[in-house]
Amino acid sequence: MSETFTKAMARNIFYGGAVFFFLLFLGLTFDTMQTLPKRDHRENITDSVVRGKHIWETRDCIGCHTLLGEGAYFAPELGNVYTRRGGPFIKAWIAAQPTGAPGRRQMPQFNLTDQELDDMVAFLKWTSEVNTNKWPPNIEG
Template identity: 55%
Template sequence: MSETLTKAAARNIFYGGTVFFFVVFGVLVADSVTDAIAIAKVNPITPSVAAGKRIWERHACFDCHTLFGEGARFAPELGNVWLRYGGDKDPDGARESLKQWIKNQPTRVEGRHQMPHFDLTEQQLDQIVDYLRWTSRVNTQNWPPHISG
């Protein structure tokens, strides 16, 4: 390594640069946090939505499904599943179909990925659907490219 770069200089560049980049990152994240809080104004996080998110976590849905593309890739993307079920046109129909789908698992069809059976009450099923309706309204910069996820 070049003699022009002393160890002391390398050390100062490292610590100074790290602080600089972390501050820049912090400022940008702060701006995005403001933005994310504003989302909740137009797309309110009701107690039911929050409860649905807890069910999502409690049953580790993300360990098979993706949500906004994050999670495991064993099962379909669910961030926009509300729209895929036509929730924007027929909310009651979409709600019933989604709840019925969850209740019918597992299908035990040979060769098809299986979803476990979760013992959820009607209210909990409504909460998970409320949560997925909420996620479908988040501005994800037009991702995914197709409604199929």
């Protein structure tokens, strides 16, 4: 049995299979890149959205929240928070943190300016408009 199962053939299958499926992956990626503009509405990415994403990143929001389901599971999903709560609520909420309620999960105070809060909302609004194949299942995220 071992004569007809050779290491050389196993190795060839490894290299061949890896290259083959990576090429397939590149092909699918290429198609995805062609299709994405229709789904992510990149024409709506304003300077404000760009700045908002930067604020999102430099406050490490992903360390507690999920965004489109990715991140930490300590705090609510924010991919659809704009549709759930609306812009003014989001601004007021961020500005009012932390709640200080004893024993409850706390969100830090980031001392964002009004402009920065607007950028944050713009980013979350744009995110809520991405075509995510109807995810999340309901408004609670």
